[in-house]
Amino acid sequence: MDISFSVDPGEFIFITGPSGAGKTTLLRLLTREYTPTEGSIVFDNEDIVTISKKQLPLHRRKIGVVYQDYRLVPELNIWENVALPLIINQTPQSTIEQRVTDLLTLVDMTSKALLFPRQISGGEAQRISIARALALAPQVVFADEPSGNLDSETTASIIHLLNKINSLGTTLFLATHDQQVLKMYPKTRIIKLKNGAVEQDTHDKKSESKKDTETKPDNESESEKKEAETVTKDKATSAGFLNKLFKHEKMKKASQTT
């Protein structure tokens, strides 16, 4: 792969391209499953290419990943699968219980909390995968073909759920080659990959058109700093996003009952 782009906190980006274009490879580079032969990947002001093996688990906890094949642990029930990142993070039990309950409510899966992954449908498994990805309130969520195995109706609900998560402040990468999904949010930034390279980035076009209309910033160094920030953390947004999310859900439920 030979690609270069930057992402602002809270952005929603579609990563698209044909099979073999490098969408999943991009995810694996971000989670350091793969190490690039050259270049750098800056996340939260840190080059993840050079982080030590000891730091790697901590880095992975900052990114929530939604896999096409869900990757739920078959030996654990739904509740335990959602709790898994929190257990790994050694979160106190009381917090785990509260957080998992909230997440299951969010994805509307509380009634199936004690079932095992083999006992639920693909759409439900994907919802659980999303809930698990959100468990540690990550700064970035990478959804790799989350609708790959789902029907159009379920796909729509999953994509809406992911969009809602993004609207609450989480940076969202959504890798897909499904044109229907891309049409659901036409104004969203799209990075199109082909043979491991960026073929098109709609962000560049917008930037160029903005550059034409806007005046150049006076403070040159401030502009450079902003440019160098690849995927950075908006701490206030990230820490608070789950709370907002849950409040939002609770308010919605309350209004429905009244």
Place this chain on the structure above:
Amino acid sequence: MNSLTTALTTIRRSPYQALIAVLMTSLTFFISFLLSFVVIGAEIVLKHVESQPQIIAFFELGTEQEFIDNMKDKYNKNPQISSVQIVTQEQALDIYRKENSDDPLLIELVTADILPASIEVKTHNLEDLELIRTELDAEDSIEEVIYQQDVIVTLKKWTSGIRTGGIVVASVLAIVSFLSIMIVIALKATNQKNTISIFRLLGATQGFVKLPFIFEGVLYGFMGCLIGWILAFLTIVFSLPQIQAYIGNLFPLSIPLELLAIQLGLGILTSAILGATAGFVAVSRLMRT
């Protein structure tokens, strides 16, 4: 869902694999405990034999007490000799009475006059026994010399042989147990390769992934050690009366409770190290691939 609970769940879900590991470890500890009993028993017998007089020289009947005392003084001054003891005719009669206490007719027939006095000698080194025996044999008033060097040397060889053999057998069995636990855990870890990779992707540290497998190894070792110890204990309890009947009153035998407690403590420690290492090696090998 802590590591110990995870390990117990894994054991429960594949009972036959767990059974193999526990049985192999039990056999190892059972044989090791029994061998240690045999080695310690042989050491006790050797010490007992060594504590006995190594040369007993019987005086001719009617030997003067003064001659006997002179001979005692003479050998007391000999630097090669560690102890000299005289058994008078009366003391010999007492010993005879004790040994034949169940036969009053024999006790009645024998008097001190017909029992010879004797001199009992022990040397610092077993090699000097031959020289002392020759000296005593040359004395005019000595009728017979009993000499135990061969018994002690043979016993020493046996003890040393049992100890070496025991260490070899226990080591081989320990290696087999280690491999059994390792293979069983490696099989289970391979089965859970997908789960392990999910754990790693979710940010689990190596310790988080490895700990349940290490606990599993420790549990196999612990269970094996406990079963082995119980079997060894029962073997001792049931075989002790038979051994006692076989050796007679030579040594009074009793259940060595302190030794059993020490064995159990050391066994648990060893089994924990054995199991933990096997579990660690098994899962580390898998995580490297």
